[in-house]
Amino acid sequence: MQDNKKALKKQMSQNNLHFNKALGQNFLTDDNILDGIIGAAELDKMVNVLEIGPGAGALTTRLAHGAKKVVAVEIDTSLIPMLSDTLSRFDNVKIINNDILKIDLKKLVEDEFNGEPVRVVANLPYYITTPIIMKLLEENPGFESIIVMVQKEVADRLSAAPGGKNCGAITYSVNYYCEASRVVDVPPEAFVPAPKVWSSVIKLVLRNSAPVDCKDKNHLFELIKAAFLMRRKTFINCVSNSKTINCDKETLREILNKLNISETVRGEALSLVQFSQISDEILMRNL
Numbered sequence: 001m002q003d004n005k006k007a008l009k010k011q012m013s014q015n016n017l018h019f020n021k022a023l024g025q026n027f028l029t030d031d032n033i034l035d036g037i038i039g040a041a042e043l044d045k046m047v048n049v050l051e052i053g054p055g056a057g058a059l060t061t062r063l064a065h066g067a068k069k070v071v072a073v074e075i076d077t078s079l080i081p082m083l084s085d086t087l088s089r090f091d092n093v094k095i096i097n098n099d100i101l102k103i104d105l106k107k108l109v110e111d112e113f114n115g116e117p118v119r120v121v122a123n124l125p126y127y128i129t130t131p132i133i134m135k136l137l138e139e140n141p142g143f144e145s146i147i148v149m150v151q152k153e154v155a156d157r158l159s160a161a162p163g164g165k166n167c168g169a170i171t172y173s174v175n176y177y178c179e180a181s182r183v184v185d186v187p188p189e190a191f192v193p194a195p196k197v198w199s200s201v202i203k204l205v206l207r208n209s210a211p212v213d214c215k216d217k218n219h220l221f222e223l224i225k226a227a228f229l230m231r232r233k234t235f236i237n238c239v240s241n242s243k244t245i246n247c248d249k250e251t252l253r254e255i256l257n258k259l260n261i262s263e264t265v266r267g268e269a270l271s272l273v274q275f276s277q278i279s280d281e282i283l284m285r286n287l
Helices: 002-014 031-041 058-066 077-086 105-113 126-138 152-158 169-177 217-227 235-240 249-258 272-285
Strands: 048-052 069-074 093-097 118-123 143-151 178-186 199-206
Touching: 031 058, 031 118, 031 143, 031 178, 031 199, 048 058, 048 105, 058 069, 058 077, 058 118, 069 077, 069 105, 077 093, 126 143, 126 152, 126 169, 126 199, 143 152, 143 178, 152 169, 152 178, 152 199, 169 178, 169 199, 169 217, 169 272, 217 235, 217 272, 235 249, 249 272
Parallel strands: 048 069, 048 118, 069 093, 118 143
Antiparallel strands: 143 199, 178 199
16 A cells, blocks of 8 residues: 555656645555455446546546446646546546536436446545435436445445434435445555545445325425434424425424324434425425
8 A cells, every 4th residue: 555655746747737635635555445445346348427526537447448438537737637647548537627516417427327226336535425326316317336435424324214213304315315324434544645534445336216105295305304413302302493385383293193103303303205294295385
């Protein structure tokens, strides 16, 4: 790993490049972790890959060896020449210099992969992890799985069981769209520069159908967000203060009693099914 770190620093220096803190750049150099990500992706020459944040191309190179086609989206314009040089020997790799949050994912999959299924591999900047993951899940144009490197605390929430102690609002959103599992925890020294926190690689396998049948998916997610705005307060106190849900305490008590749920319950103690039932009840009463 030390040799990889030295090689990366030399490569950056030769190209007169610097690690961009504003973009949250931490480049993975640990061969074991890189190989673990490739193993989790389960690549073969029939598999297409969308990589987000290729950085210096260490993971991209491995992806190119195993996949049918790789499209790597890199936001940092200054990295493109070095990345292009590193990947020049592969004819199955395309680099796109753009912000993944601004890309039309459906059009990208149609244009680059002919609408075929795609697996996503991403090393995301920690400051923008949630928006990118939610975009991938909500706009899903045919993703089979998403393998993503995130901060360990975020991975705890993403892979938690709804109703468990580590769950947050995003836990329920992820659980609605996919099944999450932990691949490996990653120490700071696996990166250059080393972040101050541990990271984790998680794998999200997209569901063929949602695990709950709700009247309005958007309302369900708004309800979940409202329930987690103030973690130490009860579900009723949180949701009754939400302008997007527009439901008073008395109505919420009636709904919880009807569903045999305690009036003092907190958001993190509810299951996705219970959130769905509450959402449907609120919608019926607001007709």
